[in-house]
Amino acid sequence: xxxxxxxxxxxxxxxxxxxxxxxxxxxxxxxxxxxxxxxxxxxxxxxxxxxxxxxxxxxxxxxxxxxxxxxxxxxxxxxxxxxxxxxxxxxxxxxxxxxxxxxxxxxxxxxxxxxxxxxxxxxxxxxxxxxxxxxxxxxxxxxxxxxxxxxxxxxxxxxxxxxxxxxxxxxxxxxxxxxxxxxxxxxxxxxxxxxxxxxxxxxxxxxxxxxxxxxxxxxxxxxxxxxxxxxxxxxxxxxxxxxxxxxxxxxxxxxxxxxxxxxxxxxxxxxxxxxxxxxxxxxxxxxxxxxxx
Amino acid sequence: xxxxxxxxxxxxxxxxxxxxxxxxxxxxxxxxxxxxxxxxxxxxxxxxxxxxxxxxxxxxxxxxxxxxxxxxxxxxxxxxxxxxxxxxxxxxxxxxxxxxxxxxxxxxxxxxxxxxxxxxxxxxxxxxxxxxxxxxxxxxxxxxxxxxxxxxxxxxxxxxxxxxxxxxxxxxxxxxxxxxxxxxxxxxxxxxxxxxxxxxxxxxxxxxxxxxxxxxxxxxxxxxxxxxxxxxxxxxxxxxxxxxxxxxxxxxxxxxxxxxxxxxxxxxxxxxxxxxxxxxxxxxxxxxxxxxxxxxxxxxxxxxxxxxxxxxxxxxxxxxxxxxxxxxxxxxxxxxxxxxxxxxxxxxxxxxxxxxxxxxxxxxxxxxxxxxxxxxxxxxxxxxxxxxxxxxxxxxxxxxxx
Numbered sequence: 293x294x295x296x297x298x299x300x301x302x303x304x305x306x307x308x309x310x311x312x313x314x315x316x317x318x319x320x321x322x323x324x325x326x327x328x329x330x331x332x333x334x335x336x337x338x339x340x341x342x343x344x345x346x347x348x349x350x351x352x353x354x355x356x357x358x359x360x361x362x363x364x365x366x367x368x369x370x371x372x373x374x375x376x377x378x379x380x381x382x383x384x385x386x387x388x389x390x391x392x393x394x395x396x397x398x399x400x401x402x403x404x405x406x407x408x409x410x411x412x413x414x415x416x417x418x419x420x421x422x423x424x425x426x427x428x429x430x431x432x433x434x435x436x437x438x439x440x441x442x443x444x445x446x447x448x449x450x451x452x453x454x455x456x457x458x459x460x461x462x463x464x465x466x467x468x469x470x471x472x473x474x475x476x477x478x479x480x481x482x483x484x485x486x487x488x489x490x491x492x493x494x495x496x497x498x499x500x501x502x503x504x505x506x507x508x509x510x511x512x513x514x515x516x517x518x519x520x521x522x523x524x525x526x527x528x529x530x531x532x533x534x535x536x537x538x539x540x541x542x543x544x545x546x547x548x549x550x551x552x553x554x555x556x557x558x559x560x561x562x563x564x565x566x567x568x569x570x571x572x573x574x575x576x577x578x579x580x581x582x583x584x585x
Numbered sequence: 586x587x588x589x590x591x592x593x594x595x596x597x598x599x600x601x602x603x604x605x606x607x608x609x610x611x612x613x614x615x616x617x618x619x620x621x622x623x624x625x626x627x628x629x630x631x632x633x634x635x636x637x638x639x640x641x642x643x644x645x646x647x648x649x650x651x652x653x654x655x656x657x658x659x660x661x662x663x664x665x666x667x668x669x670x671x672x673x674x675x676x677x678x679x680x681x682x683x684x685x686x687x688x689x690x691x692x693x694x695x696x697x698x699x700x701x702x703x704x705x706x707x708x709x710x711x712x713x714x715x716x717x718x719x720x721x722x723x724x725x726x727x728x729x730x731x732x733x734x735x736x737x738x739x740x741x742x743x744x745x746x747x748x749x750x751x752x753x754x755x756x757x758x759x760x761x762x763x764x765x766x767x768x769x770x771x772x773x774x775x776x777x778x779x780x781x782x783x784x785x786x787x788x789x790x791x792x793x794x795x796x797x798x799x800x801x802x803x804x805x806x807x808x809x810x811x812x813x814x815x816x817x818x819x820x821x822x823x824x825x826x827x828x829x830x831x832x833x834x835x836x837x838x839x840x841x842x843x844x845x846x847x848x849x850x851x852x853x854x855x856x857x858x859x860x861x862x863x864x865x866x867x868x869x870x871x872x873x874x875x876x877x878x879x880x881x882x883x884x885x886x887x888x889x890x891x892x893x894x895x896x897x898x899x900x901x902x903x904x905x906x907x908x909x910x911x912x913x914x915x916x917x918x919x920x921x922x923x924x925x926x927x928x929x930x931x932x933x934x935x936x937x938x939x940x941x942x943x944x945x946x947x948x949x950x951x952x953x954x955x956x957x958x959x960x961x962x963x964x965x966x967x968x969x970x971x972x973x974x975x976x977x978x979x980x981x982x983x984x985x986x987x
Contacts, residue, residue, distance in 0.1 A: 358708075402760055410655065455761040457761075458728040464886070
């Protein structure tokens with residue numbers, strides 16, 4: 293399994309790159325990453341120099357009006373000789389036809405990639421791999437991964453994206469309450485539902501509004517078992533500010549095994565206290581309203 | 586150019602028949618399994634067979650939603666189910682699992698695959714991808730503007746379906762799992778708790794920045810695209826879709842009838858005047874219980890298109906009765922009571938053929954011919970003396986709040 297990290301700040305690169313197999317980043321268009329073209333070239337070179345892999349994310353939906361920007365971006369990506377492109381909008385699959393990039397595509401359908409058959413369908417189209425949904429149980433993950441060994445990618449650390457809207461919830465809200473506030477593209481904002489207590493990070497940028505889980509998803513206990521089947525494991529650093537914490541999880545995920553995992557997990561939780569969770573790995577979410585009542 | 590299709594939702598067999606009688610060219614319904622509206626999906630196999638038979642009599646089509654986001658276990662029985670749908674003459678399945686396309690081709694070769702809005706197809710390249718995958722029709726994302734719909738329509742050959750009326754997800758369809766986290770109900774498998782409509786405090790680190798008197802909500806107004814129907818017809822959209830598989834027969838009847846008449850008038854008169862559009866908008870308002878707007882069709886959605894303090898706006902008309910039969914000799918309508926009304930009140934009757942006709946309730950009797958002054962028992966059957974003929978399937982509503 294390749295251990296990959298999403299890079300949010302260029303000044304973290306030297307610290308984290310030696311700890312992982314490659315990094316994932318992107319440009320303002322079509323992702324929550326903020327790098328300029330020049331910075332992406334620079335990051336790419338640095339990855340090359342250390343023998344690390346370099347992936348680009350195209351994480352958003354693309355409107356018809358934005359298609360020219362998509363093609364411009366793909367022109368640029370084509371020059372980077374990337375190791376892969378994580379894409380979300382199925383339009384990218386059609387658009388890369390003329391770039392010979394199809395075999396380097398990684399489909400990240402977010403919450404819609406939940407089963408072995410859909411994974412097989414996308415893999416049959418000639419793409420490199422598929423990123424599975426974050427809403428799966430461990431048993432479901434295992435079933436998909438075992439059915440497609442070495443073709444499945446998975447987020448293994450970080451806040452999980454819960455919603456993505458084209459609507460600008462923060463802009464609209466501040467306009468509604470007539471309040472001037474510096475909210476745009478800011479990673480420090482969070483929501484608390486009025487009858488609940490936990491804080492869910494929310495961010496608005498050019499692509500719309502995104503809400504993430506209150507907790508940081510971790511896989512200390514499951515990684516050893518899944519590692520042989522996964523092609524890539526992704527550590528997502530969005531909303532994780534502490535560079536030392538990020539570096540430590542990279543080191544820990546690299547060295548974790550059946551015999552040291554309890555020690556590693558407990559040390560990490562002790563040294564970097566936060567709200568951690570195994571997400572949906574042990575929690576089915578197919579309860580109906582009737583069952584709930 | 587083929588005529589545009591009017592596609593209506595139906596919660597159950599009765600409402601599907603209403604939708605077809607009131608002018609839908611096609612209805613979409615959910616079976617007992619595999620459908621996103623778990624509480625609405627009560628078409629068992631017999632109901633599906635019956636609605637397929639009923640629709641064919643009217644020259645209408647039936648589409649079955651198989652649009653949950655499948656987990657591995659959910660596929661159990663799907664092949665047998667598809668074979669049954671083929672056998673009873675279902676016209677299409679609405680799917681979000683792309684792996685179903687080859688399965689449908691194998692098991693039900695006469696059934697079309699329509700790609701659900703769950704895949705949020707927002708550009709012509711995405712539509713082309715889906716066509717390459719085998720889609721027979723693509724439902725566009727509700728985030729597309731009218732200009733974008735026109736551009737997409739010009740660039741693709743696969744038929745497009747566009748939402749024109751009803752509730753809007755505030756997030757991209759299929760990409761919202763708020764409900765999963767907050768209620769353990771999977772939004773993508775029929776359990777959506779509408780967490781987007783709840784109220785939220787907003788913090789910047791530990792500082793409260795929301796207004797306690799007006800908390801943040803993601804709730805959006807409903808969609809009403811009446812002003813865009815003519816452009817959609819002209820740009821070649823194949824199907825106009827009404828949302829609302831949880832809605833009442835009154836809502837279905839009124840909304841379907843209004844769009845049916847509007848579409849027919851556009852074709853017949855080669856357009857629609859402002860005056861006529863206003864008339865149709867007023868008709869649509871009679872069925873509304875939430876504020877509406879044109880969503881993304883006119884561009885991005887600003888704060889005027891959100892609901893912060895209001896969840897429902899109330900309807901201007903109360904649905905009070907459903908006509909089951911009419912005795913022409915005695916001018917008596919057999920009416921099922923749906924909501925309270927009284928002798929002496931002004932009601933309005935309407936139906937698939939019947940225009941809005943007002944009348945005062947002069948005489949009502951129960952089935953034993955006892956006079957009734959107050960109809961206040963839902964499902965009770967009453968005989969009402971009518972000043973004009975009505976038909977089975979017509980509905981009665983109050984107009985007092987107009």
